[in-house]
Amino acid sequence: MPINRKSAPEIQIVKNLTLPAIEESFLSNGIPVYSIHVGTQEVVKIQLLFEAGIWYQSSPLQAYFTGQMLEEGSTANSATEIAEKLDTFGAHVHQKVNRDNASIDIYSLNKHAAAVIELVADMIKNPLFGEEELNRLKEQELQAFLIRNEKVKDIAQKQFNKLLYGDKHPYGSTANKENYLQLNPELLRSFHQKHYGSENCRIFISGKLATDSLEILDRNFGLGKWGTEQAIAKAEFLINGSKQLIHFTPKEKVLQSAIRMGQLSIGKKHKDYFDLSVVTTLFGGYFGSRLMSNIREDKGYTYGIYAGIYSNLSASSFMISTEVGADVAQKAVDEIRFELKRLRLEKVSIEELNLVKNYMSGSFLRSLNGPFALGEIVKTMYEYDLDPDYYQQYINQIHLVNPEAVLRIANQYLNEENMIELVVGKR
Amino acid sequence: MINFTKYILKNGLTLLIHKDDSTPIVAVNTLYKVGARNEHPEKTGFAHLFEHLMFGGSINIPSFDQPLEKAGGENNAFTNNDITNYYITLPKDNIETAFWLESDRMLNLGFSKKSLDVQRAVVIEEFKQSYLNQPYGDVWLLLKPLAYQKHPYAWNTIGKEISHIEEAKMEEVKAFYQKYYNPNNAILVVAGNVEDQKILTLVKKWFESIPSGAELELQLEQEPKQTKARFLEVTRDVPVDALYKVYHMAEKGSRDYFIADLLSDVLSNGNSSRLYRKLIKEKGIFSELDAFITGDFDPGLFVFSGKPAEGISLETAEKELLTELELIRTEMIPAKELLKVKNKLEASHIFSETSILNKAINLAIAESLGDANAINQELQIYASIEANEVLTLAQTLFAPSNSSTLFYRSKTA
Numbered sequence: 001m002p003i004n005r006k007s008a009p010e011i012q013i014v015k016n017l018t019l020p021a022i023e024e025s026f027l028s029n030g031i032p033v034y035s036i037h038v039g040t041q042e043v044v045k046i047q048l049l050f051e052a053g054i055w056y057q058s059s060p061l062q063a064y065f066t067g068q069m070l071e072e073g074s075t076a077n078s079a080t081e082i083a084e085k086l087d088t089f090g091a092h093v094h095q096k097v098n099r100d101n102a103s104i105d106i107y108s109l110n111k112h113a114a115a116v117i118e119l120v121a122d123m124i125k126n127p128l129f130g131e132e133e134l135n136r137l138k139e140q141e142l143q144a145f146l147i148r149n150e151k152v153k154d155i156a157q158k159q160f161n162k163l164l165y166g167d168k169h170p171y172g173s174t175a176n177k178e179n180y181l182q183l184n185p186e187l188l189r190s191f192h193q194k195h196y197g198s199e200n201c202r203i204f205i206s207g208k209l210a211t212d213s214l215e216i217l218d219r220n221f222g223l224g225k226w227g228t229e230q231a232i233a234k235a236e237f238l239i240n241g242s243k244q245l246i247h248f249t250p251k252e253k254v255l256q257s258a259i260r261m262g263q264l265s266i267g268k269k270h271k272d273y274f275d276l277s278v279v280t281t282l283f284g285g286y287f288g289s290r291l292m293s294n295i296r297e298d299k300g301y302t303y304g305i306y307a308g309i310y311s312n313l314s315a316s317s318f319m320i321s322t323e324v325g326a327d328v329a330q331k332a333v334d335e336i337r338f339e340l341k342r343l344r345l346e347k348v349s350i351e352e353l354n355l356v357k358n359y360m361s362g363s364f365l366r367s368l369n370g371p372f373a374l375g376e377i378v379k380t381m382y383e384y385d386l387d388p389d390y391y392q393q394y395i396n397q398i399h400l401v402n403p404e405a406v407l408r409i410a411n412q413y414l415n416e417e418n419m420i421e422l423v424v425g426k427r
Numbered sequence: 428m429i430n431f432t433k434y435i436l437k438n439g440l441t442l443l444i445h446k447d448d449s450t451p452i453v454a455v456n457t458l459y460k461v462g463a464r465n466e467h468p469e470k471t472g473f474a475h476l477f478e479h480l481m482f483g484g485s486i487n488i489p490s491f492d493q494p495l496e497k498a499g500g501e502n503n504a505f506t507n508n509d510i511t512n513y514y515i516t517l518p519k520d521n522i523e524t525a526f527w528l529e530s531d532r533m534l535n536l537g538f539s540k541k542s543l544d545v546q547r548a549v550v551i552e553e554f555k556q557s558y559l560n561q562p563y564g565d566v567w568l569l570l571k572p573l574a575y576q577k578h579p580y581a582w583n584t585i586g587k588e589i590s591h592i593e594e595a596k597m598e599e600v601k602a603f604y605q606k607y608y609n610p611n612n613a614i615l616v617v618a619g620n621v622e623d624q625k626i627l628t629l630v631k632k633w634f635e636s637i638p639s640g641a642e643l644e645l646q647l648e649q650e651p652k653q654t655k656a657r658f659l660e661v662t663r664d665v666p667v668d669a670l671y672k673v674y675h676m677a678e679k680g681s682r683d684y685f686i687a688d689l690l691s692d693v694l695s696n697g698n699s700s701r702l703y704r705k706l707i708k709e710k711g712i713f714s715e716l717d718a719f720i721t722g723d724f725d726p727g728l729f730v731f732s733g734k735p736a737e738g739i740s741l742e743t744a745e746k747e748l749l750t751e752l753e754l755i756r757t758e759m760i761p762a763k764e765l766l767k768v769k770n771k772l773e774a775s776h777i778f779s780e781t782s783i784l785n786k787a788i789n790l791a792i793a794e795s796l797g798d799a800n801a802i803n804q805e806l807q808i809y810a811s812i813e814a815n816e817v818l819t820l821a822q823t824l825f826a827p828s829n830s831s832t833l834f835y836r837s838k839t840a
Binding site: 005040043071083086087089090107136146296297298299301303355356362369 | 447449450451452486487488490492493494496497498499500501516517518520521523524526527530531534544545546547548549551552553555556557559560561562563632633636664665666667696697698699700703704707708711714715734736737766767768770771772773774775777778780781782783
């Protein structure tokens with residue numbers, strides 16, 4: 001049977017979503033639990049979310065180190081015992097502290113879940129913050145920090161956050177060597193007391209759930225109040241970004257320069273967010289994007305270049321990031337500006353726009369792939385307080401975006417003349 | 428357990444199909460049995476450069492990525508010492524798009540001059556970004572030729588030096604393709620909520636007319652047994668010293684390979700592992716220390732990589748590490764510790780099977796080593812390893828004469 005290799009097989013476009021049902025329940029003390037029951041393997045992921053991110057800290061590194069120190073010993077188990085037990089169960093626990101919240105993520109085989117949860121409950125409720133353990137951790141983290149500080153991309157990222165938000169704002173603040181040295185157990189203990197408690201906790205579970213999952217959680221987290229009883233007050237911070245737009249930080253002996261460009265932008269709940277997502281994906285959010293096509297695939301200036309919206313609870317930003325050959329840094333900046341301008345002035349073809357929409361709906365389907373990925377989607381939904389049909393709205397809306405809307409959005413949110421530009425290295 | 432069915436097409440293409448009805452996404456993985464070990468010593472980095480060229484358009488389809496993105500798909504690839512592996516994930520209904528694209532670039536490439544020029548430049552930027560422009564980036568460029576004197580593992584997949592990539596010529600690129608990119612040198616794996624017969628029909632439709640290439644016989648010069656410890660010292664502009672120590676170990680799939688893998692977990696997987704507990708937590712000798720195996724098809728390396736804590740010299744750090752290794756060479760691992768590591772291996776095996784793409788890639792790699800079903804026997808093998816086997820292996824593995832050591836000194840420290 002002869003086949004026509006020149007023409008593409010027919011394709012289907014994903015337009016409807018079927019998310020597995022999210023079950024909402026409450027532990028005896030009122031902690032909400034959101035669960036989805038999916039997957040083929042006997043494994044479970046449990047995430048405990050606390051309002052304990054960088055936003056709430058009174059000094060740099062406080063939130064991060066409080067999270068990390070939870071595995072360094074509790075009243076019932078030493079750091080060694082915690083490690084020994086977790087390894088024996090083949091379980092993983094990650095303390096992820098981001099700009100807004102802290103999430104304690106537990107991955108366990110179902111058959112060991114009860115014991116693992118008991119252990120983690122003790123870590124979270126009764127940490128010791130031992131001086132010796134803290135000193136060791138400080139030393140490790142400081143060394144890693146000093147190594148990161150040599151990399152143009154890390155230098156650029158830190159500076160760029162500062163330029164966007166100002167260094168008094170939690171999203172723009174950065175740590176220095178002194179901040180590591182000044183950390184002490186008391187500082188972490190007080191942060192823990194305020195921010196890790198039953199009044200400030202939400203739980204997300206995903207996987208092939210055992211019938212007694214909720215009972216186990218209740219036994220360990222649901223009996224009575226624990227931690228502080230005071231509701232967390234969320235402070236307000238003024239964004240005070242740089243008025244000057246063009247910045248350059250020289251660094252000697254580099255083969256590549258890091259480039260960051262961008263501006264403050266809108267968040268997940270803004271009415272234009274879905275449209276802007278389409279435009280930023282088209283511009284720099286997938287392999288075939290304008291930026292990749294021009295700067296990597298046509299010019300060969302870089303191994304990769306990306307652009308996207310970086311959402312947080314209180315403010316969001318648009319950012320372009322890349323590392324390019326040091327001898328072509330200025331040329332790369334010029335090309336980025338050229339592409340930004342083109343996005344605003346030249347109408348996109350229906351073909352290119354459709355490709356992006358299809359890519360995005362496929363990509364969304366991929367993000368539902370597997371029990372743990374689904375768990376992450378659910379967590380985001382509650383963390384950002386999104387509508388239950390938010391993701392269906394997303395799929396619907398991206399398919400409605402037309403070339404005129406792309407122009408409007410680009411002019412409103414992605415004007416290169418308003419953007420901060422930072423080059424670290426040579427130019 | 429990963430169930431699958433296997434077919435071999437008339438042109439020699441191996442097809443594996445794995446059904447998993449829990450996901451709307453399918454994974455299509457195409458493995459070519461060619462990696463950096465197949466390269467000529469004066470033309471290194473070729474397998475990897477070629478991976479980039481595979482995205483530059485094929486004989487009937489000018490762009491690989493665009494039609495795939497239009498079908499909601501995404502793809503990537505990696506090259507290592509032994510294989511080059513291409514993978515696609517896309518919504519199940521559009522699977523034929525993946526077959527159309529993969530089969531065309533297996534049939535023939537476009538070989539445009541522009542694509543070669545640009546990808547050469549991109550790979551050179553990758554070389555700079557990953558190996559030259561960051562602290563400790565050149566470690567493997569130093570370590571591999573120290574450990575290997577004959578075997579092609581002496582160079583990295585990115586290549587020995589930038590000039591090899593700069594000098595790659597079109598006719599060489601074409602010859603490389605003709606030799607290695609043939610159906611009889613490839614393994615195709617499809618995983619997802621799919622029916623065997625439908626997939627088989629589609630795969631035959633798109634792939635069976637691609638002509639086979641000459642059968643390849645892999646003849647590599649094997650590395651002679653190392654008889655004397657090797658040592659290299661460099662000074663670089665980095666914030667802290669680093670210590671690297673590598674030992675030659677067994678080839679992938681052999682029993683000794685599994686024992687070495689388990690041993691690397693005993694030493695450094697998790698916060699309760701020996702090296703972490705003793706040398707980082709208790710004694711404060713290192714701020715970071717890892718033990719891992721390279722996982723190569725031919726005899727690979729057992730690697731230690733660490734950064735001494737502030738105030739600790741490389742010499743002291745090395746001595747402390749060797750003391751720990753001496754312990755594992757002379758004393759049997761306690762039953763409890765062995766059981767812990769086996770549990771951990773079991774858990775990570777089960778976790779790895781929650782991803783459809785992981786499953787597809789693992790099947791392809793196991794098949795390229797001879798039998799995809801081997802991945803379903805791995806857990807049994809780990810479970811059967813006994814403490815005295817670990818002891819015996821450690822004795823030969825960590826013999827000083829089998830070691831290559833790199834002191835990577837900081838200019839400022």
